[in-house]
Amino acid sequence: MIKYLGILVLLLLILFPFTKTVDAKLLPQAKNAASKPKITAKNTQSGIGVSPKLRADKKALIVNFTNLQNASAVSYFLTYKQSLRPDGLKSSIQEEGAMGGLNLSGKSNQTAELLFGTCSKNVCRYHSGIKDALLEISYNLKNGKKYLKKYKIKV
Numbered sequence: 001m002i003k004y005l006g007i008l009v010l011l012l013l014i015l016f017p018f019t020k021t022v023d024a025k026l027l028p029q030a031k032n033a034a035s036k037p038k039i040t041a042k043n044t045q046s047g048i049g050v051s052p053k054l055r056a057d058k059k060a061l062i063v064n065f066t067n068l069q070n071a072s073a074v075s076y077f078l079t080y081k082q083s084l085r086p087d088g089l090k091s092s093i094q095e096e097g098a099m100g101g102l103n104l105s106g107k108s109n110q111t112a113e114l115l116f117g118t119c120s121k122n123v124c125r126y127h128s129g130i131k132d133a134l135l136e137i138s139y140n141l142k143n144g145k146k147y148l149k150k151y152k153i154k155v
Contacts, residue, residue, distance in 0.1 A: 048074065050137050052151050059126045061114045061135065061153060069108045074139040075101040078114045080153075083129025096127060116155070130155040 049066035061078060068074065077099045084092040098114045114135075117126035133153035140146050 047141065047147060048139055050149055052135050052153065054155065058155055059116055063112045063114065065102060065110045067108065068104055068110060070141055071104060072140045072142050074104065076112060077136045078133065080116065080130050080133035082127040
């Protein structure tokens with residue numbers, strides 16, 4: 001019995017270097033991914049770009065819109081609270097807002113300036129004590145999808 005065991009071990013040691021190596025199997029999706037690298041272009045965003053910034057004097061919000069060639073309609077809505085009294089009592093806080101839409105006449109970029117105040121006959125009265133400002137941009141793409149972007153504005 002020990003003799004047969006010794007012969008078996010000896011045969012295994014002799015034959016071991018001649019064994020085949022087996023390649024790992026790849027799933028079909030892994031083979032396709034390895035053979036076809038994906039090439040993606042940068043900035044292939046299908047939506048519109050919106051970048052709101054406060055004007056230097058902090059009396060208006062300037063909103064830059066980009067990629068408007070993808071949109072069929074764009075509207076904006078700015079809401080905020082203003083203090084009517086300098087001490088900021090709750091009873092003296094009033095809700096204010098501004099709204100509008102863009103005329104999409106083939107332009108791919110536009111800018112809108114939204115005042116924290118009112119203007120009449122080229123005379124503007126600016127609100128003070130602005131807080132809780134919120135800008136909402138609603139737009140429809142030409143493919144039919146509708147989007148709403150919200151921005152909290154710190155004044």
